[in-house]
């Protein structure tokens with residue numbers, strides 16, 4: 217797993233770890249029972265035709281293997297539902313708002329912060345040009361340690377906004393449905409790759425972008441310069 221750079225990603229990571237530990241523990245018990253049955257209840261040489269004791273319609277066993285899986289599924293459901301509720305929460309109060317347009321085949325990021333707007337336009341992929349001029353696609357700049365709200369739009373087909381370091385992706389739907397999500401970035405500056413995770417046409421694989429996390433002061437300067445150049 218990539219190292220998470222949002223508070224939400226830490227939750228995703230711990231849910232993932234917990235699920236794997238639980239699944240492995242279950243696996244060890246099941247594999248143990250299978251091996252035990254293979255070793256101790258196989259056909260013996262000296263009693264070739266004798267069947268082992270049959271346990272059909274054994275009520276305690278039936279109840280056991282109905283109740284135990286229900287408990288296990290309930291536990292998975294509880295933790296998944298609890299964490300998902302937190303991860304999907306959009307408060308509407310995030311200081312930084314990003315409108316994402318995913319289109320065939322690039323991204324446009326419109327960042328709003330304190331009444332200022334910065335726009336980063338991905339050059340629609342030109343088969344010959346993109347790999348030379350802008351191999352990484354557009355770059356979204358965000359402050360560290362800040363809440364950021366994303367709103368996802370598409371003018372054409374379904375895309376999927378994915379930053380592996382967020383341990384999160386969300387589909388980008390054309391039309392009236394606008395998916396939203398919110399993150400709280402950690403204090404971990406850096407550049408993180410992003411891509412489209414929904415096969416969306418011939419240049420789907422070139423819908424690359426990156427997210428750059430910078431300290432708040434640097435972000436202020438960035439927004440200032442972007443807003444200035446736009447005017």
Ligand SMILES: [Cu+2]
Pocket residue numbers: 318319374375376412413414415416420423
């Ligand atoms: Cu796409």
